[in-house]
Amino acid sequence: xxxxxxxxxxxxxxxxxxxxxxxxxxxxxxxxxxxxxxxxxxxxxxxxxxxxxxxxxxxxxxxxxxxxxxxxxxxxxxxxxxxxxxxxxxxxxxxxxxxxxxxxxxxxxxxxxxxxxxxxxxxxxxxxxxxxxxxxxxxxxxxxxxxxxxxxxxxxxxxxxxxxxxxxxxxxxxxxxxxxxxxxxxxxxxxxxxxxxxxxxxxxxxxxxxxxxxxxxxxxxxxxxxxxxxxxxxxxxxxxxxxxx
Amino acid sequence: xxxxxxxxxxxxxxxxxxxxxxxxxxxxxxxxxxxxxxxxxxxxxxxxxxxxxxxxxxxxxxxxxxxxxxxxxxxxxxxxxxxxxxxxxxxxxxxxxxxxxxxxxxxxxxxxxxxxxxxxxxxxxxxxxxxxxxxxxxxxxxxxxxxxxxxxxxxxxxxxxxxxxxxxxxxxxxxxxxxxxxxxxxxxxxxxxxxxxxxxxxxxxxxxxxxxxxxxxxxxxxxxxxxxxxxxxxxxxxxxxxxxx
DNA sequence: CAACCAAAGTTATATGACAAATGATATATA
DNA sequence: TATATATCATTTGTCATATAACTTTGGTTG
Numbered sequence: 001x002x003x004x005x006x007x008x009x010x011x012x013x014x015x016x017x018x019x020x021x022x023x024x025x026x027x028x029x030x031x032x033x034x035x036x037x038x039x040x041x042x043x044x045x046x047x048x049x050x051x052x053x054x055x056x057x058x059x060x061x062x063x064x065x066x067x068x069x070x071x072x073x074x075x076x077x078x079x080x081x082x083x084x085x086x087x088x089x090x091x092x093x094x095x096x097x098x099x100x101x102x103x104x105x106x107x108x109x110x111x112x113x114x115x116x117x118x119x120x121x122x123x124x125x126x127x128x129x130x131x132x133x134x135x136x137x138x139x140x141x142x143x144x145x146x147x148x149x150x151x152x153x154x155x156x157x158x159x160x161x162x163x164x165x166x167x168x169x170x171x172x173x174x175x176x177x178x179x180x181x182x183x184x185x186x187x188x189x190x191x192x193x194x195x196x197x198x199x200x201x202x203x204x205x206x207x208x209x210x211x212x213x214x215x216x217x218x219x220x221x222x223x224x225x226x227x228x229x230x231x232x233x234x235x236x237x238x239x240x241x242x243x244x245x
Numbered sequence: 246x247x248x249x250x251x252x253x254x255x256x257x258x259x260x261x262x263x264x265x266x267x268x269x270x271x272x273x274x275x276x277x278x279x280x281x282x283x284x285x286x287x288x289x290x291x292x293x294x295x296x297x298x299x300x301x302x303x304x305x306x307x308x309x310x311x312x313x314x315x316x317x318x319x320x321x322x323x324x325x326x327x328x329x330x331x332x333x334x335x336x337x338x339x340x341x342x343x344x345x346x347x348x349x350x351x352x353x354x355x356x357x358x359x360x361x362x363x364x365x366x367x368x369x370x371x372x373x374x375x376x377x378x379x380x381x382x383x384x385x386x387x388x389x390x391x392x393x394x395x396x397x398x399x400x401x402x403x404x405x406x407x408x409x410x411x412x413x414x415x416x417x418x419x420x421x422x423x424x425x426x427x428x429x430x431x432x433x434x435x436x437x438x439x440x441x442x443x444x445x446x447x448x449x450x451x452x453x454x455x456x457x458x459x460x461x462x463x464x465x466x467x468x469x470x471x472x473x474x475x476x477x478x479x480x481x482x483x484x485x486x487x488x489x490x
Numbered sequence: 491c492a493a494c495c496a497a498a499g500t501t502a503t504a505t506g507a508c509a510a511a512t513g514a515t516a517t518a519t520a
Numbered sequence: 521t522a523t524a525t526a527t528c529a530t531t532t533g534t535c536a537t538a539t540a541a542c543t544t545t546g547g548t549t550g
Contacts, residue, residue, distance in 0.1 A: 019323065020533075022311070046500060057535045059304070062502085066267070066308045067315045071338065078264065078501045079542030093316070094339040094425045100418065109418040112365060116419070120361025173345065173354040174361070180339045265502075291531060302504045307533090323532045324511030 021056050025064035028054070033073055033084055040086040044074065047082070071095055101188035108242045110188070114181050115233045117174060118162060122213060122229040123222035124169035133168045134218050140164055141214050145207055159186070161210060165217070165229075189240065209235060266301050270309035273299070278318055278329055285331040289319065292327070316340055346433035353487045355433070359426050360478045362419060363407060367458060367474040368467035369414035378413045379463050385409055386459050390452055404431070406455060410462070410474075434485065454480060 032038050044050070047065070051058045065082055068074045072093055076082040100106050125133070143157040159182050166178040209232035216225035237243040277283050289295070292310070296303045310327055313319045316338055321327040345351050370378070388402040404427050411423040454477035461470035482488040 022533095048500085059534060059536090063308060063311045063533095065501095066312055070312045070315050076501065077543080079499080080544075081500065092341055092429070094422060096337055096418075106418070109416045112369060112414075112416050113362065113418045113422060116361045116363075116365025117358065118361075119365070120357060124357060169357075171354045171357050173341075173351070173358045177339060177358060184337070267502095293531085304503060304505090308502095310532095321532065322512080324530080325513075326531065 020063075021060045022064040022067065025050070025054055025056070025061060026067050029064065029068060030071075030073055038084050040084050042084045043080075044082045044084070096184050101184060104242060107185075107188055108237065110181065110185060111233065111237050111242060114178075114185065115230055117177055117181065118165070118233065119226040119230045121166045121169045121171070121174050121178060122217065122225040124171060124174070125165045126217045126220050126222040126225040128170050129168050129217055129220065137161070137164050137168065137214060137217065141210060144210055155186075158206070158210075165213070168217070206232070206236070206239075265308075266305045267308040267312065270295070270299055270301070270306060271312050274309065274313060275316075275318055283329050285329050287329045288325075289327045289329070341429050346429060349487060352430075352433055353482065355426065355430060356478065356482050356487060359423075359430065360475055362422055362426065363410070363478065364471040364475045366411045366414045366416070366419050366423060367462065367470035369416060369419070370410045371462045371465050371467040371470040373415050374413050374462055374465065382406070382409050382413065382459055382462065386455060389455055400431075403451070403455075410458070413462070451477070451481070451484075 029044070038044070045053065047058050047061045050061045054061070065074065065076060069076060070093065072085055074082050075085050096110070100110070129137075140157055140161045144161060162182065163175070163178060166175040169175070209228070212228040213225060213232060216228045234243065274289070283289070290298065292303050292306045295306045299306070310319065310321060314321060317330055319327050320330050341355070345355070374382075385402055385406045389406060407427065408420070408423060411420040414420070454473070457473040458470060458477060461473045479488065
């Protein structure tokens, strides 16, 4: 046997997958750019040169360059070369990599960004909610109150609550961005939990905050909804130890 | 001559560049996914099959798949196939394509997202500004007041003003996202201008709004800064015809 | 000096091959 | 029979080579 079939069954999704060679190339070049070792407008070595330098085939280099291009880090011009993207070149994608979530200060920054987006979402939701919106949100609130499982169900209902608010705001871009941020943060927080796992009294306090948000939206008071979700997210930060109370 | 050197000098950056074949493949597959013609978890045709279907080499298919992967739309498993990404698979990038900016309603949605982010940026800036921050911001305000050029200088100073506020907020993620949104919006607005170009009295009213934002930050009043920039951006929307006054 | 031309250099695409991993089927073994 | 084990076809990952399309540079020529 291949001595790994059993292990493969246990974890269908490997924690880290450093398979593809092009991943390493992407990382190396991106680091060079972000560290300022190459400047916007500079030309990178030719694909052939990179191929020799990294000791991989040109195919791998091309895939790496292609991916760096979709990230808006470089642009390639046929017949000329590959250039580091200049400001205003067309970064149509907003990316958050591991470097953005591994430090605590970066996590706080992402949280502040989230506060801005979600407070607007709550305000819009309060202004645009329909009767059925309110009832569906109340249903999720019920799942949150069931103080049974503090984890699993708890966090699942929590993200559902925030997501539903974004849906009620009737703004697809906000919904997409809330989804994006919630994924990035969930991953980062899960990783950070390894260090200090303080989540006592979590659901208790958080529930009251959720009720406040719900009531503001039910009433249809945008400003109050904004304030309520802001308070909730600030409290969430302190609970995670990102903010000293 | 190649009959294009003159034209090439005029526009170094072609408006649209449908060169790379893989672009078409990326678009086609992404459309299929976003339109729901294939569901999360589904397996795509093999690279060989796609190669035959689109009548391109497998190289092109591979580059397209590679790029779709960095966008978080698909995941590939060696020896198995390429699958449509399931929720929670790892979309580390947030993307806005042409489809997100071509409709007016989508533009309004992006503006609302911007209001959320920038109002938070303004509040943080008011809380964290230093003396030198205030003076640098005042300098940009000066450039805005110089009622000379309504365009060119005007919009350049305008984006600089908003960007400086994001810098003062001391939040790199917010700064990056403001940059991202300002680029996307600038491009979209430039395109929309073709239809109705109403920008009379633009700089006049906007200048007063900018002053209000500046004074709130100078005073150090987060809530007032938030309100001021929100009002400014709402007004900007009406000036662009995105909102009926 | 300007316009044109040619050649070298570079990215884009095509083709064919092999390696590595997967999934399913068949086979052996207790 | 049930459970490993082995085998094999399928599929993605990588390599190597060749050609097309395009850019840039330099020289040539009028």
